[in-house]
Amino acid sequence: MKLIILENYSQASEWAAKYIRNRIVQFGPGPGRFFTLGLPTGLPRDHPESYHSFMWNNFFKHIDISPENVHILDGNAPDLQAECDAFEEKIKAAGGIELFVGGIGPDGHIDTNEPGSSLVSRTRVKTLAMDTILANARFFDGDLSKVPTMALTVGVGTVMDAREVMILITGAHKAFALYKAIEDGVNHMWTVSAFQQHPNTVFVCDEDATLELKVKTVKYFKGLMLVHNKLVEPLYSMKEMGAESNQSKKPYSD
Amino acid sequence: MPSNKSVSDAPIVQFTNCRILRDHQLQREDLWVREGKILNPEKLFFDEKGSADVQLDCKDSIIAPGFIDVQINGGFGVDFSLATDDFRSGIDLVSQKILSHGVTSFCPTLVTSPPSVYHQVLPQISVRNGGAHGAGVLGAHLEGPFISKEKKGAHPEHCLRTFEAGAFQDLLATYGSLNCVQIVTLAPEMRRSSEVIQELTKRGICVSLGHSVANLSQAEEAVQHGATFITHLFNAMLPFHHRDPGIVGLLTSDKIPAGRRVFYGMISDGIHTNPAALRIAHRAHPKGLVLVTDAIAGMGLAPGRHTLGQQVVEIDGLNTYIAGTKTLSGSVATMDTCVRHFQEAIGCSVETALEAASLHPAQLLGIEHKKGTLNYDSDADFLMLNDSLYVQATYIAGEEVWRQDVLGM
Numbered sequence: 001m002k003l004i005i006l007e008n009y010s011q012a013s014e015w016a017a018k019y020i021r022n023r024i025v026q027f028g029p030g031p032g033r034f035f036t037l038g039l040p041t042g043l044p045r046d047h048p049e050s051y052h053s054f055m056w057n058n059f060f061k062h063i064d065i066s067p068e069n070v071h072i073l074d075g076n077a078p079d080l081q082a083e084c085d086a087f088e089e090k091i092k093a094a095g096g097i098e099l100f101v102g103g104i105g106p107d108g109h110i111d112t113n114e115p116g117s118s119l120v121s122r123t124r125v126k127t128l129a130m131d132t133i134l135a136n137a138r139f140f141d142g143d144l145s146k147v148p149t150m151a152l153t154v155g156v157g158t159v160m161d162a163r164e165v166m167i168l169i170t171g172a173h174k175a176f177a178l179y180k181a182i183e184d185g186v187n188h189m190w191t192v193s194a195f196q197q198h199p200n201t202v203f204v205c206d207e208d209a210t211l212e213l214k215v216k217t218v219k220y221f222k223g224l225m226l227v228h229n230k231l232v233e234p235l236y237s238m239k240e241m242g243a244e245s246n247q248s249k250k251p252y253s254d
Numbered sequence: 255m256p257s258n259k260s261v262s263d264a265p266i267v268q269f270t271n272c273r274i275l276r277d278h279q280l281q282r283e284d285l286w287v288r289e290g291k292i293l294n295p296e297k298l299f300f301d302e303k304g305s306a307d308v309q310l311d312c313k314d315s316i317i318a319p320g321f322i323d324v325q326i327n328g329g330f331g332v333d334f335s336l337a338t339d340d341f342r343s344g345i346d347l348v349s350q351k352i353l354s355h356g357v358t359s360f361c362p363t364l365v366t367s368p369p370s371v372y373h374q375v376l377p378q379i380s381v382r383n384g385g386a387h388g389a390g391v392l393g394a395h396l397e398g399p400f401i402s403k404e405k406k407g408a409h410p411e412h413c414l415r416t417f418e419a420g421a422f423q424d425l426l427a428t429y430g431s432l433n434c435v436q437i438v439t440l441a442p443e444m445r446r447s448s449e450v451i452q453e454l455t456k457r458g459i460c461v462s463l464g465h466s467v468a469n470l471s472q473a474e475e476a477v478q479h480g481a482t483f484i485t486h487l488f489n490a491m492l493p494f495h496h497r498d499p500g501i502v503g504l505l506t507s508d509k510i511p512a513g514r515r516v517f518y519g520m521i522s523d524g525i526h527t528n529p530a531a532l533r534i535a536h537r538a539h540p541k542g543l544v545l546v547t548d549a550i551a552g553m554g555l556a557p558g559r560h561t562l563g564q565q566v567v568e569i570d571g572l573n574t575y576i577a578g579t580k581t582l583s584g585s586v587a588t589m590d591t592c593v594r595h596f597q598e599a600i601g602c603s604v605e606t607a608l609e610a611a612s613l614h615p616a617q618l619l620g621i622e623h624k625k626g627t628l629n630y631d632s633d634a635d636f637l638m639l640n641d642s643l644y645v646q647a648t649y650i651a652g653e654e655v656w657r658q659d660v661l662g663m
Contacts, residue, residue: 056296061284067303 001182001201003221004228005210009170012206016101016168018232019202023099023164025235034069036091038100038162040111041073041153054139073123073152084123084152097162104169107131108177108190112153115189121155156194164200167192172208179212264289266298267652268306272638274317275608276628285317287634290651294630312638315646318608319626320358320635321589322615324437325395325485325519325546327363327562329553334362335563337374345379349388351554353656355588356611356645358635359390359625361436363548365563366398366409373430381434384635384650392619393436396429397485400440400450401465407490408576408583409465410564421446422453435459436619439485441466442476455480460619462519463501465490470503477510483618484518486548487535488527489582505539517618519546522596523587525572529599536600544618545592545611550574550584594643604643 006012020037029035041051052072060070071090077083091097102110107129113121114129128136133147140146159165169178180190182203187193195201210218269285276283286293286306298304328334330351332344345362352360362379364372376394384390399415406414417424426432438454439462440447451461463476464485469492473481484491484501492500499506504516520543522532536543547553552560552569559577560567562584566577569586576583587595589611597607616626624633634652637645648656 052300053296056299060299061295067299067305070299072300 001195001203002224002228003182003217004202004204005218005222005225006204006206008206012168012170012204015232016166016204018234019166019204020099020101022232022235027098034094036094036096036098038091038097038102038154038159040102041151073154075148075152080125080152084125087123087154088158091158091161097159099164099166100159100162101166101168102159104167104174104177104181104192105132105135106173106177108180108192110156110159110167110192110194112151113156113191115191117156117188117191119186119188119191119194120157120160122157123152123154126151126153156191160194160198164202165195165198166202166204167195169203169205169209171206172211174205174209175211175213178203178205178209183213183217262289265307266293266304267308267310268295269310269312269317272312272315272317274628275319275605278605278609280316280605285628285636287652290634290653292628292630292632292634297630315638315640316604316608316643317628318637318639319612319616319628319632320389320637320648320650321356321545321593321611322392322619322626323352323357323360323547323549323589323611324392324483324544324615324618325363325397326352326357326360326549327365327584328551329549331551331555331560333551333561333563334375335364335367335371336561337371341375341378345391346388349384349391352389352589353648353650354645354658356590356593356637356639356648357389358384358637358648358650359392361392361395363395363397366401366406366413367563368413369428369430371563372396372428376429376431376434379434381436384655386650386653386655388655390635390650391434392621393434395437395439395462396435397439398465399428400425400444400447401490402441402443402467404467405441405465405490405492407465408562408565408567408581413564416444417447417450418445421449425450425454432457432459437462437483439464439483441468442481443468443472448475448479451476451479451481458620463491463504466501467492469498469500470507473501473504474507474509477504477507477514477516482514482517483544484516486521486526486546487518488531489521502535505535505542515542515617517542517544517614519544519548520596521546521548521585521587522592522599523547523572523585524595524599526582526585532596532599533601536602540606542614543610544614545589545596546615547587547589547592548584549586549588553586553588590643590645597643604641607643 004015006015024035027035073087074083107115112126112128112132128149128151136147137144181192186196266288273280274283274285286295329348332348379394381393382391398409399413400417403414415428437460442463443466454461460483461481462483462485463473463481484504494502510516520527522545550562550567557569567574567583568577572586574584574586575581593607593611613626616622628636635650638647639645646658647654
């Protein structure tokens with residue numbers, strides 16, 4: 001894995017944004033060639049306004065994306081399992097997820113794969129852990145009774161199938177989860193640890209999130225920042241390079 | 255552009271690179287318009303999977319709801335209180351010209367006139383939507399003749415009337431018809447005014463207090479019977495007195511019925527009201543302030559003599575007096591000048607100044623669900639302004655109806 005340690009939340013966000021931008025440019029998307037970006041559903045779909053508004057206001061309205069290319073799990077579908085299966089099919093049809101970007105819960109979960117989720121699970125209905133319900137309360141005016149207890153989630157296995165995984169971890173309250181994810185063993189109680197077995201993982205975090213890691217680990221990866229920062233240097237834009245796809249070699253591999 | 259799978263075939267326009275006035279703040283958001291209404295882009299994206307057909311770069315303009323002028327007596331040589339043969343074309347001319355001032359809806363105002371004038375003129379005023387032909391007509395504002403002799407201002411004394419004999423029937427007989435009447439200004443101290451106010455309010459007509467010597471309790475009683483507006487605050491009423499604030503006291507009265515708000519018109523042309531007085535009123539009751547022009551026929555024309563109903567008016571610069579006197583009669587201010595002057599005099603935010611000319615008049619007339627805001631599903635009547643609040647372009651129902659000529663020709 002690559003562990004990228006930045007000073008604070010905004011720097012971590014900026015590094016991650018630049019990395020994603022570079023990956024898209026390197027991939028060279030075009031008609032019929034989609035860069036498939038995976039994002040966690042996270043928020044339970046029972047309150048449609050919350051999740052769709054969140055995604056619209058924070059992402060879709062700022063980018064040039066065609067609505068047909070947006071696929072969101074529908075928590076109100078009549079047959080939820082069929083909805084989940086169809087979602088897996090859509091991922092296959094799009095050529096698989098190129099890059100999955102996600103966060104981590106304080107209990108070490110990825111999307112809503114709560115502790116105890118199978119590390120080879122697929123997209124399915126999941127009951128939420130108390131930790132997640134508490135975290136989601138902020139989207140329901142702090143009223144716990146309004147927070148849905150079930151959610152549709154992509155599986156750990158589904159994310160493992162992505163060609164690259166990027167996990168964003170910021171804040172001291174996530175420090176223990178980060179420790180469990182990268183310094184301890186692969187364990188279904190800390191589902192993010194599954195990515196130790198993924199060939200291409202990037203963890204982007206801030207100083208506070210490293211509080212539970214060994215000093216040795218932090219020093220090692222900070223020492224690599226010179227090399228890692230090359231990954232976010234500006235590339236020639238697609239327009240400047242013309243219509244041919246730019247399959248430049250990745251400057252650094254795992 | 256990607257193929258559009260929206261439910262309607264109507265083109266969708268996305269105004270980008272602008273700051274829009276929404277939720278009382280200037281926000282950096284795009285404005286989406288379809289079929290003459292403001293569109294919700296989120297619904298469009300998720301439910302209809304639609305996208306914009308046309309994207310317009312607004313070059314960092316401010317986009318605000320169109321101005322609504324609820325007191326305008328005429329302009330450009332047209333006098334709404336004169337029963338001429340080509341009255342309708344007069345309304346058309348004014349409604350077209352005020353687009354450049356940012357006004358997208360207005361209430362043609364008639365000053366105190368003999369009944370014959372009302373009977374001839376009112377049937378020729380019809381409520382209609384705005385468009386390329388001009389600003390929308392919301393309905394007439396009848397200022398008088400049921401007003402006080404002592405505070406007649408520029409209104410002709412021989413046309414003043416009372417309704418003590420037949421109350422509402424007298425009023426109806428005087429005006430002839432109330433079909434397209436939106437606002438009536440009267441003096442509440444007149445006998446039987448309460449009945450009249452109630453009857454007018456029942457018919458959805460906004461009752462305004464003005465040209466009156468009412469004390470605060472008389473004014474409060476009028477509000478309790480349904481009055482919701484004050485015509486040009488401070489002018490043509492008793493001055494504020496600390497033991498009897500008069501109509502001005504309504505701004506901070508505790509006898510206003512719950513859930514109701516009293517609005518008050520202010521002519522912020524720099525002449526009718528001293529800036530300090532403007533600030534006092536605004537600080538006392540900021541949410542009720544409605545900017546009006548009270549413009550007369552001479553507005554938009556060179557200085558000289560013009561009419562205002564039965565009176566002759568002399569214009570000298572920004573001052574408009576009854577010929578040979580020092581009695582103010584209307585103004586030659588334009589709405590956008592009023593907004594700019596207001597913002598400067600009060601020192602308030604751009605948002606506050608813009609809302610005083612759009613949101614507040616819409617709330618006064620109870621039409622804020624479709625006018626006066628940029629909320630989703632509202633009528634797409636809006637303006638593009640620069641940072642100094644000069645109107646660059648006017649849009650009605652999503653169509654551009656006026657644009658500032660860059661060459662200034």
